[in-house]
Amino acid sequence: MVRSVQPCTRLSLVVSSIVVPGCALICLHLNGHIDAQADEERVHLSVASSKDAAPETAIAESESAQSSELTAKDEAALAEGQALYRGLCSGCHGGMGRGGKGPNLTDDRWLHGDKDEDIIRVIKNGVPGTTMKKLGESLKEQQTASIVGYVRSLARSPGESNWTPYMAGDPKAGEQLFFDDNGKAQCAKCHTVNRKGGHVGPTLDRIAARRSPEFVMESIVQPSKFIDPLFEAVQVATKEGKVIVGLRINETNFSIQLREENGRFHSFMKRDLEEFHALAKSLMPENIPEQLSVKQLHDVFAFLMTLN
Amino acid sequence: MVALRSSSQASVGARAVLTLCFGLMLVPSGCSRPRAKQSEEPNAAAQATAPDVASVEPKLAQPESTPPARQTAETTSPDAQAAAARSTAVGIEPVEESPPVGNVDDKALLAAQDNDGNWLMYDRTYNAQRHSGLKQINRQNVSRLQPLWTFQTGVLDGFECTPLVVDGIMYVTTPWNHAYAIDCKTGSQLWHYQKSLPENLALCCDAVNRGFAIYGDQLYMTTLDAHLVCLNKNTGEELWDEAITAHGENGQEEKDIYKMAYSATLAPLIVKGKVIIGISGAEYGIRGFIDAYNAQTGKREWRFYTVPAAEDKAEYAQKALKTWAGQSWLTGGGSAWVTGTFDPDLNTLYWGTGNPSPDFNGEVREGDNLYTCSILALDPDDGTYKWHFQNSPHDVWDYDGVNTPMLVDFEKDGKTVKALVQAHRNGYFYCLNRENGQFIYGKPFCEVTWADQTKGANGLDPKTGRPFVNPAALPTEEGVRVCPGAAGGKEWNPMAYHPGTGYAYVPVINNCAKFTSGKAFFIKGQPYWGSSLTLIDGEASGSFKAIDVASGDIRWEVKTRSPMVAGVLTTAGDLVFTGDAEGFFTAYDARTGEDLWHFQCGSGHHASPITYALDGQQYIVVCVGWGGWTAGFAGDGAPWLRDARRGNTIFVFTLPTG
Incomplete structure (x- = not known):
């Protein structure tokens, strides 16, 4: 998992x-x-x-x-990319690029194109109608490239290895x-x-x-x-004494939805449950x-x- | 209702049983019963605007009384009579008719607390208690609350507005500076206004706006390009559009300051014919200020720089200047992006200030960095400095001090304490003497690791309130885990107070973050963070807490799955309303925290509910639409909020009339 x-x-x-x-x-x-x-x-x-x-x-x-694979030059570019990314981009895209107010940059969904030149274009011009600001006038070409390099590295791995x-x-x-x-x-x-x-x-x-x-x-x-919080297994016990283990699909303050391994879907109001808790173990x-x-x-x- | 933190560490069984039995998490100190004191002293006169405490008519349902106190006033208007007949038919008490407000003048604003039918300013009253005397909707009947109408604006970003209601018309602002007037009875649109905005705005935390101020026939809105606009309330016509100016690189006063990353998002505050606002932009190295504009002409009457300049010769300014290394004050931040409060008796304006710039690298700005992360007390007539209290000297965790400085009075040792209370982003609930700024107490309301809890009183100097900073919590290049995270223990969204319980109701964010410090490079108009932070995966949750303002003690707590980031409303029906990130809007029992009613609004809550009355009927209003910086939790802290649904909708609820 x-x-x-x-x-x-x-x-x-x-x-x-x-x-x-x-x-x-x-x-x-x-x-x-x-x-x-x-x-x-x-x-x-x-x-x-x-x-x-x-x-x-x-x-x-x-x-x-x-x-x-990294040469000293690459490493310097990556370090520069990291500093620029953290200072300019992380507020919206998150310290690790996993998004937040702005889109996730690590999930392989590129709303404006997935080529380096697409990402460079977005950094330079911003995205009108959103809070993605134009950076073209503020950065040198090579600085923009170093941001792209660092963003790519975020998507690829948790760090050099x-x-x-x-x-x-x-x-x-x-x-x-x-x-x-x-x-x-x-x-x-x-x-x-x-x-x-x-x-x-x-x-x-x-x-x-x-x-x-x-x-x-x-x-x-x-x-x-x-265990990714999005893929936690939960166990619920109904007031009738039924115990069900499944993948949590969604949870709010008042309800919980889960799917059993056999594909069966359940939706419960929490007040109708005797107990529910996340399992420490993965379903895998x-x-x-x-x-x-x-x-x-x-x-x-x-x-x-x-x-x- | 409680969402258990679904973590393996939780002792789930016991908690779940407690949860399911009571629907809330009771703090051991217990408050399933109201404080006896409250029943002896109803309406503990927490109204800053009421000079004669004893003469104030108790307007609140007594905590011990089961049914709400009966309305005895006679209704005279035909509409009200019809409403009375309608209401009686289904067993609800009609609301006493409010006289029409007409032009909103100083007198109306000062008496806003007594005007149950209308909502005349952002925080309802100058003391920002956000408490309404309406009690038609109460603990006994709130379970029957139903939506009456909804209003969709088509705008997608964070909806943070507190609507105003004047004489049956609702005035709402949305992200990207749209504005609407809406018929309160039917939800029909009366007019729409949209500010023309330039491209390439610098908006750290979404394209938000928090609402109008009203004065006379005019509405005032701050804009994302750092303007103050004035609209005719009857037509939505723009009467004037004043560009806020600031010093440019050459020391010249410049317009178009959005190019330097200034913006404005807060609802203005009207004090004696002045429109008072604060500026945003401390994530970009601006130099913050609080301004007052003439409500008629739009001309600026005074400015108070939260970060004083070398040429400011006043004593307070020279003192502050010494707390900034070198020229760092030039890009010192200290924005003032949440509406302040006003005490007419003391003729004092209270305003919170934001973080210093750059956010996470303090090395380039050694010193206390006055007056960032502070409460400022100013003279509203000319902006003169009265006193300040700096909650977080030399902040390096982005703990803006902007959260609403609420004004309450309470009895202690036989004396009335004129207090200012604030649930600060830094995780402490502060209580100050608002007459002189003296520290009364500060207690953590969430996990706090940036201050050394083993020192002083809860990590604060018991005399001065100055924190004992934990050196191990200072951001490093590798990153260090600190609680709370940069969204703080509580976001900007206003808390509310109930004079019947003496509690402030605080939406809490439980989260920690890894803070890194790095190269601080200033590029005009671009973010100036000095590195960054990463929320710890899966560690963001929330709670809703009732805090006794007299002691700072937590009386009850409801745990929630996600951070609580919406504003709060209390009513004399002994109810507390707020919304959650998953879209539920909930009515809690003010005394116990029990959830009495909830409704799924389709998107997360980040705005603040209000209430009004019309034709004998009480209504509850909430603007709904996920966004703002709190959407930032989705990346790491609360990844279940990824791709959270957006879209602005206004919901109006009332009791069915038959």
Whole structure:
């Protein structure tokens, strides 16, 4: 399940040294280096924060120059873009670009065109009839470009990262697993890609453009770590003693609407309920890494990474 | 009704049971019963405009009495008689007829509290209590309240207006400076006015307007391009259009100051023939001021700069100048974008001031930055400085001090305290002596981390009220989590007071934000923030609180799913009205917070309800239409508000007449 990007979450998919009977020890590094040979099909992965993984990051750093696509010049432009964005744009579009008074700049919906030149045009000319102000006379061309670059970076990931997956996957095989209703993953039961699939979880179209790779991987292996408030599961108990668990579609101060996994819709007035609360766990199964082989996990991941 | 914060941490079971049994969250200190004091001292004379307290006729339903006090006045007009017959038929008491107002003069404005039939100024009265003596609609019958008519303007942005009602006609302003006159009885449009606005306005917080002021036959509206316009109330015809001026780069007085990012959004206040307004634009490095214009000619009579300049030789100005590093006062902010209040007995005008610029980078403006984030007491005749109280010296979290400085009187230790109370964005409920600005108390009404709660009294110096700032809360380059977030613990939307309970009813925002400080670059006419903030994902919720003005203690609280950002109305029917972000307009029991009636209005509430009476019937009015800066919660804090429906509609409710 995909959640909103946490700004400070610099995740590295690291060290999962959990020995499940019959399972090998696996260790994933920032650079994808293998510590322990994975010779077993089923693994259990956990994701540690970069703080927890301090010793491993040293290895990554030695290779960072090679894996980083950013040159020093790019980084300077990004820093400039960030300063300009924060000072000029964040008031309406949010500190992380997820919108507010102004539109979300990270959701891949571009009301005035999605090319760089479209975004530059909007920044320069503003949008008449709205509070989007003209910036053309105030900024140099290169400054506008740096804002666009930074906005693009906001949409793409929660921050720069050198994380790479443990192994390459086969996107074709992953696609099959994704859509196979009787398979081991059954992702499409809940997630939609290209208009195919269910609606219990978020749509994953263009997910690779919207979320960082490590965030996507983490979402698969630890679905409850961050739950988007828009995709929280709730449990309600009616006064007649019926208990229903479903995805919250909407909630007001007086009512709540939810949809069960089987698609059934319910609307309740809160005063008619004995109790209701959000579940701490995502509706997404937590055992997917155990259901899939390492290879299969990376196949599904590779398929998701093609969605950009 | 309570929306539980749907978080996994919540001890949901117990809360839900409490919630569902009582429909509200009672604070342990308890106020399911009204204060005994109130029944002994009905109408605790919180009227700044009433010099002789004892002579004021109690107009409020007694907290202990079940049915509302009967109206005894005789009705004489044929209309009123017909209404009386109609009303009696369905068991509601007719409202006593108000005499026609005619031309709204100083006398009418001073006596606004006693004029139940009309709503003559933004805050209803000069003390801004937003309390009406009408009680036809009351706790017993409010559950039968029904919409009578609606009026759609077709405008989409944040609807923040408090309508005026004079002699059966309603005057409303909308975003983008449209204005309407509407027949109160039928909802028919009588005229429409639209200000011609230039392109490329600098509007930090939506293209809003908060309403008209009326004086004589004339209506006054501030505009997004920083003008003051005067309309004929009968025709909507523009009588004059005065450009507000300000100093340009060369020190010259300039027009078209919207190009320097000045704008105006507030409803003007009329005091003794002067139209008093404040300016907006502190997100763009303007230099704030409060102005008074001649109501007839539109000529400016005085100006008070909230951020004094080097050439201002007055003592208060020179004192303030020392609180700005270098030339930082030139772009110091300190706008004054919410209508102030007036005490005729003390002949004092009270006005709140906004944040210093740049918002989040305080390094370029070392010092207290007077008179930003302050309450200013001025002489309304000439704008002379009387005193100030700075709630947030050297603010770096955008805690504008503009929220309405409400004037109330209460008894303490056998003495009448002439107080000014304010639910500040910085999360404290302040009480000052309005005669001299002395600090009485300040108590947090939401989570506050920017001030060190372990020091002083709740983080404030008990003598002076100056906060002990928590150094760990100062914005950094990496970002630091601080509560409340930049929308504050309470937005600009006005609270209301009920003299029968002694409570102020405060819509609260529970939210925290990650504040970053960064490069502060000033570009004329462009935002001057000095970096930014990000609301913490999913952490914005709301509550509606009854705060005892005598002590600052919270008497009851209703938790809500989303931040509460609409204005409040109290009535002598012991009701409190306000709306929520999901579109529900709700009547609460003033004593307990129980929700007695609610209605889905189709878009979020950000405006302030009013009430009026016509032909023996009481009406409740609310402007509905989500927007304003609070729409900013949608990105991170309350993402369920993303793509929240917009669209301006006026709703008028009344009891069915058969």
